[in-house]
Amino acid sequence: MKTSDLPSLIPCSPVYDGWEPKDIRGGYSSDLLSDVMSKAKDGYVLVTIQAHKNTVAVASMLGLAAVVLCNDRPVPPDMVEAARDEGIPLFSTPQTQFEVSGRLWTALRGDAP
């Protein structure tokens, strides 16, 4: 599955356009970025409500495939700018972390080793 497949899997929309689709290898759901830094891995989708530019920095550092921002959290402009600079796809959804994680997990189960 690729990041470009996310909008067909969950009701979400890309926060900006023009990013390169990446392969999704897994997912992690958390709002504590220190926890994300220690648990999320290369190619994971981060499911979170933590709408801050630091989330993009952490995603870039870990090589995450995308960030899905839940609950229609407002996305600060400097976060969008950072995501564009770092090439991290950002998605916004009205769904909760529980709903998004459930759908992602179900879809990725077939891909999982």
Next chain:
Amino acid sequence: MPFVRADLHNHSCLSPCGSLDLSPAVLARRARELGLDLVALTDHNCARNAPAFRDRARREGLAALYGVEATSAEEAHVLVLFAASEDALAFSEFLEAHLPPLLYDTRLLGDQAVVDAQDKILDLPEFYLGAALDLGWDEVCAEADRRGALVIPAHIDRPAYGALAQLGFLPAGPYAAVEALRPQVRGEARGYPVVSGSDAHYPEHVGRRPFGIELPGDWRSGDGTVRLEILRDALAAGLARPYWETGSRP
């Protein structure tokens, strides 16, 4: 230059998690008994006990700052400090409009008492003051800075509600200093001056983690008000010594 013993992070009975026994009067009295010179009152998202603290601090001969410990949308805590209680109250009013209307149960969450200088209860706010504001970290810090406050990220190294845990690392900001619980061994403070603070919630917490700072003789104006810019400059000049450097816990 006078060596000032300062503690810029203290709660009172207005904080839901603060003891009802820690009124502004008790905070001022304990601080004076412990030999502190400069003390701030920083209840969660609300400064409505600032007037009572101002009166009692004056009576005890303490220099005081007034402010809040704000909870940003990311659930990270930041201290916002003013020299005038009126400015703290105005900022508090601004924050109040950004608090969510959460159900509040004093039995589970604790009392939130606005009191006067004689410990008489004036009001019991019916919305939860410990909640996260709908303002992001950068917005809270920028607004506080715009109003001339000292902005100090609180207990950055605390596993809960500290900037490092919530945000992974400290974002750049208009900080006069950062408050830490222990020496920042890996440079997490990113070069900002480091202070310690008691984060007192009970009378016995007052003065447990003060810091020392050298300030020029005119750090207080004639009426006793703290000259915030002098304090800001001294912090920037690296003159603050957290309690682990001074070894001076009361």
